[in-house]
Amino acid sequence: DAGVIQSPRHEVTEMGQEVTLRCKPISGHDYLFWYRQTMMRGLELLIYFNNNVPIDDSGMPEDRFSAKMPNASFSTLKIQPSEPRDSAVYFCASSPRGTQYFGPGTRLLVL
Amino acid sequence: GESVGLHLPTLSVQEGDNSIINCAYSNSASDYFIWYKQESGKGPQFIIDIRSNMDKRQGQRVTVLLNKTVKHLSLQIAATQPGDSAVYFCAERGNSWDQGGKLIFGQGTELSVKP
Numbered sequence: 001d002a003g004v005i006q007s008p009r010h011e012v013t014e015m016g017q018e019v020t021l022r023c024k025p026i027s028g029h030d031y032l033f034w035y036r037q038t039m040m041r042g043l044e045l046l047i048y049f050n051n052n053v054p055i056d057d058s059g060m061p062e063d064r065f066s067a068k069m070p071n072a073s074f075s076t077l078k079i080q081p082s083e084p085r086d087s088a089v090y091f092c093a094s095s096p097r098g099t100q101y102f103g104p105g106t107r108l109l110v111l
Numbered sequence: 112g113e114s115v116g117l118h119l120p121t122l123s124v125q126e127g128d129n130s131i132i133n134c135a136y137s138n139s140a141s142d143y144f145i146w147y148k149q150e151s152g153k154g155p156q157f158i159i160d161i162r163s164n165m166d167k168r169q170g171q172r173v174t175v176l177l178n179k180t181v182k183h184l185s186l187q188i189a190a191t192q193p194g195d196s197a198v199y200f201c202a203e204r205g206n207s208w209d210q211g212g213k214l215i216f217g218q219g220t221e222l223s224v225k226p
Binding site for chain 2: 004042045048093
């Protein structure tokens, strides 16, 4: 298995622009998680899905952030409009039950 | 509130020595614990896990110990190698009813192995 796939790996954008991060979970995994990692705040859970349904989005910072999972093999995390404080590494992880397997992350820089 | 914290943010060891990374957790209802390794520029990688009905579990060169009495988790790495240099995170699952549910991660400990 190729593991969790994320794209793009790096994204540089200007403040106010829309950013879309993509994730393909491991086939057969029912759970999908979006995390954000910064030096200041560490690893933060933003939202997670079970069978394509959002279960807990309490970690989503504000209305500028939205996440979707239209099918079992694809999810997106969108930031609109982006701000410099959104700069971080965003990880997607998937899980069959219990252990979560992380993707390589998307490094986002908002100028 | 519930939290997972690490006692030592940095740990430096000599190659070949054993390493011990510690983690304290606050939720006595947590039923599942995981250790992750994160190398620079990569995502966290699963190392080993343990359920709350166990107090010890061994893998290849790694051992996880769970002390529920004092709510303490440790990761032992035998014969530490330069490739072990990374940040190590402990994580706990607080809701046993949701087997796939969210994990709470500690802040991480950076392990540095000196050749």
